[in-house]
Amino acid sequence: xxxxxxxxxxxxxxxxxxxxxxxxxxxxxxxxxxxxxxxxxxxxxxxxxxxxxxxxxxxxxxxxxxxxxxxxxxxxxxxxxxxxxxxxxxxxxxxxxxxxxxxxxxxxxxxxxxxxxxxxxxxxxxxxxxxxxxxxxxxxxxxxxxxxxxxxxxxxxxxxxxxxxxxxxxxxxxxxxxxxxxxxxxxxxxxxxxxxxxxxxxxxxxxxxxxxxxxxxxxxxxxxxxxxxxxxxxxxxxxxxxxxxxxxxxxxxxxxxxxxxxxxxxxxxxxxxxxxxxxxxxx
Amino acid sequence: xxxxxxxxxxxxxxxxxxxxxxxxxxxxxxxxxxxxxxxxxxxxxxxxxxxxxxxxxxxxxxxxxxxxxxxxxxxxxxxxxxxxxxxxxxxxxxxxxxxxxxxxxxxxxxxxxxxxxxxxxxxxxxxxxxxxxxxxxxxxxxxxxxxxxxxxxxxxxxxxxxxxxxxxxxxxxxxxxxxxxxxxxxxxxxxxxxxxxxxxxxxxxxxxxxxxxxxxxxxxxxxxxxxxxxxxxxxxxxxxxxxxxxxxxxxxxxxxxxxxxxxxxxxxxxxxxx
Numbered sequence: 061x062x063x064x065x066x067x068x069x070x071x072x073x074x075x076x077x078x079x080x081x082x083x084x085x086x087x088x089x090x091x092x093x094x095x096x097x098x099x100x101x102x103x104x105x106x107x108x109x110x111x112x113x114x115x116x117x118x119x120x121x122x123x124x125x126x127x128x129x130x131x132x133x134x135x136x137x138x139x140x141x142x143x144x145x146x147x148x149x150x151x152x153x154x155x156x157x158x159x160x161x162x163x164x165x166x167x168x169x170x171x172x173x174x175x176x177x178x179x180x181x182x183x184x185x186x187x188x189x190x191x192x193x194x195x196x197x198x199x200x201x202x203x204x205x206x207x208x209x210x211x212x213x214x215x216x217x218x219x220x221x222x223x224x225x226x227x228x229x230x231x232x233x234x235x236x237x238x239x240x241x242x243x244x245x246x247x248x249x250x251x252x253x254x255x256x257x258x259x260x261x262x263x264x265x266x267x268x269x270x271x272x273x274x275x276x277x278x279x280x281x282x283x284x285x286x287x288x289x290x291x292x293x294x295x296x297x298x299x300x301x302x303x304x305x306x307x308x309x310x311x312x313x314x315x316x317x318x319x320x321x322x323x324x325x326x327x328x329x330x331x332x333x334x335x336x337x338x339x340x341x342x343x
Numbered sequence: 344x345x346x347x348x349x350x351x352x353x354x355x356x357x358x359x360x361x362x363x364x365x366x367x368x369x370x371x372x373x374x375x376x377x378x379x380x381x382x383x384x385x386x387x388x389x390x391x392x393x394x395x396x397x398x399x400x401x402x403x404x405x406x407x408x409x410x411x412x413x414x415x416x417x418x419x420x421x422x423x424x425x426x427x428x429x430x431x432x433x434x435x436x437x438x439x440x441x442x443x444x445x446x447x448x449x450x451x452x453x454x455x456x457x458x459x460x461x462x463x464x465x466x467x468x469x470x471x472x473x474x475x476x477x478x479x480x481x482x483x484x485x486x487x488x489x490x491x492x493x494x495x496x497x498x499x500x501x502x503x504x505x506x507x508x509x510x511x512x513x514x515x516x517x518x519x520x521x522x523x524x525x526x527x528x529x530x531x532x533x534x535x536x537x538x539x540x541x542x543x544x545x546x547x548x549x550x551x552x553x554x555x556x557x558x559x560x561x562x563x564x565x566x567x568x569x570x571x572x573x574x575x576x577x578x579x580x581x582x583x584x585x586x587x588x589x590x591x592x593x594x595x596x597x598x599x600x601x602x603x604x605x606x607x608x609x610x611x612x613x614x615x616x617x
Contacts, residue, residue, distance in 0.1 A: 061436045061439055061440040062436065062440075063436075064432045064433060064435050064436030064525075065432070065433045065436040065437065065448075067429050067432060067433070068429040068430060068432060068433035068492060068496065069433070071425075071429055071488065071492065072455075072489070072492055072493075075485050075486070075488055075489035075492075076455060076463070076489045076492070078466075079463050079466035079467055079470065079489070080458070080462070080463065080466070082466040082469070082470075083462050083463070083465050083466045086465070086466070086469070091469075093469070093472070140358070140361065143354055143357065143358055144358070146354055147351065147354050147355060147358065148351055149351075149355075150355065152603075154358050154359070154362055156599065156600075156603060157362050157365075157366065158361075158362050158365055158366075159599060159606065160366065160369060160596065160599065161365065161366075161368075161369070163546070163595040163596070163598060163599050164369070164592050164595055165549070165550045165552075165566070165567050165591055165592065165595060166550060166552060166567075167552050167567040167568075167570055167571045168567070168570060168588045168591050168592055169368075170571075171372070171570065171571075171584065171585075171588050172368040172369060172371070172372045172588060173368055175368070175371060175372060175375065175581070175585075176367075176368055176371070181384050181581075183367070183371050215365070215368065218365075220610055223606060223607055223610065224607055224610060224611060224615060227607040227615055228615070262615065265611070265614060265615075266611070269611070272456070272457040275459065276459050276460050276461070278460070278461070278552070278553050279552040279553070279567075282552075282571070283571055296459075297459060297461050300459070300461045300462075300465075301461060301553075304461070304464070304465050304468065305468065305557055310465060310469060313461075313465055314462070314465055314466075317459055317461055317462030317465060318462065320459045320461075320462070321457075321458060321459055321462060324457055324459065325454075325457070328457060
């Protein structure tokens with residue numbers, strides 16, 4: 061059996077483990093692509109980052125965007141999934157149509173959404189002005205820009221949650237739901253005490269996937285705001301990108317990447333612990 | 344009974360309205376791409392206009408998007424050709440091995456997936472510069488294989504697990520060795536899964552932006568990088584940019600239709616069977 065795995069393991073060692081190892085190594089050096097003098101600096105990169113205001117501000121921005129957008133996606137996705145579940149016909153067409161935003165190339169999605177939010181000519185502004193409402197500066201105001209990014213992420217990833225949660229609902233044993241209905245449970249009680257507990261492992265699983273991906277969030281913000289205005293929507297990933305590929309500070313950027321990895325890993329370990337408490341049948 | 348019918352009607356209407364609102368950004372993009380700029384930016388939005396295909400033709404023919412499409416296709420195809428066979432072999436091994444290490448290995452693969460991509464992008468960039476391989480296909484394909492491999496293994500494994508072990512055993516009793524059993528009996532049994540996995544890997548490579556941004560250049564530029572450079576800032580370019588965006592979206596739409604029955608499995612690494 062190991063023979064079957066050997067080629068893949070060899071390739072992954074070359075294209076995944078080796079690069080990861082070198083990034084880890086860079087993070088302890090003063091590697092700068094513009095210069096020649098690289099030496100070992102121990103934890104200096106990490107200490108410098110952790111004592112930097114921009115790092116903490118970006119971490120906070122990332123957390124806000126991740127938590128708000130994943131939360132919003134989940135609520136909307138679950139609502140749509142429940143509606144689809146209650147619907148008797150046309151489910152396939154409706155779910156496929158709603159799934160489209162998810163498969164659209166992320167950069168293209170960013171461009172489509174930019175035409176919604178952009179000042180004056182964007183559809184939102186055009187509509188609101190038509191209704192005599194003065195629109196906010198969707199992408200130029202620090203607070204509204206965060207809102208726009210959250211909405212963009214929600215638009216892109218809600219379909220994912222919708223589809224997976226709908227599949228979860230379908231795999232249900234309906235007898236429990238019917239029993240609850242006969243016992244006179246209101247729809248809300250059925251959701252709260254029957255559906256959600258039964259779906260808990262699946263919910264935690266998809267939320268974990270979404271959190272990992274939302275943390276790496278790059279394409280959409282890059283196109284939509286590129287971190288602006290100022291650094292109001294600058295996520296950790298965008299900052300790493302700036303450090304590595306604009307300032308060529310490879311050592312510092314690698315350290316930032318490793319820190320991001322640690323934060324994500326911490327989050328996921330937390331979710332796995334939750335999952336194990338809530339039943340082991342998740343995967 | 345009538346109450347139930349009315350509930351269904353309300354539900355359907357709500358969902359149709361929601362779907363429409365949800366699709367507005369795409370519909371709007373499409374409308375911009377077939378309108379003259381004067382019509383596209385009229386306030387209030389103009390719904391009656393003379394459609395034109397000139398921007399669609401312009402972007403693909405005059406702006407070189409056809410050659411970017413070719414680059415995208417080369418990278419996506421090469422990625423699939425390397426990643427899927429390797430991943431399929433490994434997935435079969437994982438699905439059939441009896442040791443407990445398999446579980447640990449699988450979990451290890453999942454953790455690789457949660458790596459911030461940018462952390463891998465940095466060493467790839469350094470390596471590419473050092474080897475003088477920025478703006479070459481092999482470098483970009485290598486990066487895409489790296490991103491794809493864990494996913495391919497997880498997804499294929501879920502298809503192999505669906506095939507009963509008895510099938511392998513029967514083939515081996517009939518005189519096949521492991522390899523022959525795999526090639527002749529098991530592989531044909533997972534053919535649909537192979538197709539789905541190939542399509543998903545292709546889409547991942549086609550949509551990739553970060554790696555394409557740093558590893559490709561004049562000769563290998565992919566569609567996402569090209570459209571991002573085009574920018575939505577300058578209003579004069581909106582129509583052309585919209586035409587490009589709609590064109591780039593089309594393969595993704597076709598993809599969705601092709602894998603519709605397996606979407607959920609693909610989205611969850613085979614963990615949830617839809």
